[in-house]
Amino acid sequence: xxxxxxxxxxxxxxxxxxxxxxxxxxxxxxxxxxxxxxxxxxxxxxxxxxxxxxxxxxxxxxxxxxxxxxxxxxxxxxxxxxxxxxxxxxxxxxxxxxxxxxxxxxxxxxxxxxxxxxxxxxxxxxxxxxxxxxxxxxxxxxxxxxxxxxxxxxxxxxxxxxxxxxxxxxxxxxxxxxxxxxxxxxxxxxxxxxxxxxxxxxxxxxxxxxxxxxxxxxxxxxxxxxxxxxxxxxxxxxxxxxxxxxxxx
Numbered sequence: 001x002x003x004x005x006x007x008x009x010x011x012x013x014x015x016x017x018x019x020x021x022x023x024x025x026x027x028x029x030x031x032x033x034x035x036x037x038x039x040x041x042x043x044x045x046x047x048x049x050x051x052x053x054x055x056x057x058x059x060x061x062x063x064x065x066x067x068x069x070x071x072x073x074x075x076x077x078x079x080x081x082x083x084x085x086x087x088x089x090x091x092x093x094x095x096x097x098x099x100x101x102x103x104x105x106x107x108x109x110x111x112x113x114x115x116x117x118x119x120x121x122x123x124x125x126x127x128x129x130x131x132x133x134x135x136x137x138x139x140x141x142x143x144x145x146x147x148x149x150x151x152x153x154x155x156x157x158x159x160x161x162x163x164x165x166x167x168x169x170x171x172x173x174x175x176x177x178x179x180x181x182x183x184x185x186x187x188x189x190x191x192x193x194x195x196x197x198x199x200x201x202x203x204x205x206x207x208x209x210x211x212x213x214x215x216x217x218x219x220x221x222x223x224x225x226x227x228x229x230x231x232x233x234x235x236x237x238x239x240x241x242x243x244x245x246x247x248x249x
Contacts, residue, residue, distance in 0.1 A: 020037070023037060023040060026111075026112075026115055029110065029111065030110065030142075031158075031161070032146055032154070032158060034145075034149050035150065039144070039145035039146075039148045039149050040149070042057065042058065042062060042145065043059050043138060043142045043144065043145040044059070044112070044116050044138060045057065046059070046116055046134065047060055059137060059138060059141035062140070062144040063138075063140040063141045064140075065140075065144035065147065065148075066140030066143035066144035066145075067098070069143050069152070069155050069156075069159070070103075070140060070143055070159055070163060071098055073159045074098060074159075077160075077164050078093060086185065086188070086189060088184070088188060092185060093167070093171055093174060096170050096174055096178065097163070097166065100132055100133055100136045101136075102170060103139050103163075104135040104136040104139075105166075106166065107136060107139035108135055112135060112142065113135050113138075116134065116138055179238035179239040180195075180234060180235055180238040182242060183195055183242055186242070187217055191217060193217050193218055195215050195222070196216045196217075197214070197216075198213065198214050199211065199212075199230060200214045209228065209229075210226055210227070211228070211229065211233040212224055212225070212233060213225055213227075213233035213234045213236075214237060215237040215238055215241050222241040222244065223237050223238075223240035223241035223243075223244055224237055224240065225237030225238070225240050
């Protein structure tokens with residue numbers, strides 16, 4: 001991430017010229033040549049870099065548009081690619097594809113973080129989660145910028161090229177990343193039942209608690225799991241249930 005040199009968020013002349021040169025390199029990397037770079041500059045500008053100007057000078061509202069564009073294209077792709085999937089399965093897959101984690105990973109692969117203008121004082125306060133959010137937000141804003149500059153077809157082409165290819169990998173690992181969701185979809189399909197989780201035991205020292213959770217299909221215990229939190233134990237129970245013999249209706 002680059003630092004703006006002036007306190008008002010507008011870099012000086014040399015910095016501006018250097019950034020423009022770097023934006024040209026980014027366009028080549030993305031395979032997108034902007035007619036007007038104003039939307040691209042905005043997509044790469046964190047609000048901390050322009051604190052005294054309107055929201056339209058940062059990516060804050062662009063990401064809203066980009067999120068909608070990505071979501072619509074992903075939904076259309078999933079609908080046509082997985083015609084036998086249930087609505088619940090498609091919803092879970094779509095949610096994971098457009099999640100902060102996945103979009104941030106794509107943004108990092110494209111190297112977007114190296115082009116974001118952000119105030120250095122704000123950057124020092126960022127933790128891993130906020131950096132991840134920033135990179136995902138910038139990717140969404142970039143899609144919106146392409147849409148504004150070149151139209152929906154160009155934005156959809158970019159989404160198809162850079163985002164849709166991750167879907168098979170996300171789908172393959174969805175059960176591992178979201179075992180409770182995967183188990184729920186399996187039981188709904190096989191038994192029309194939503195799994196029920198119950199805390200079975202807890203113990204350990206105050207600073208090292210351990211919890212045991214059972215997951216049930218109706219009154220039948222499918223599996224148990226353990227973890228340092230009830231949520232973690234529930235995920236472990238779902239993962240164990242998926243690995244075992246789940247009854248069919």
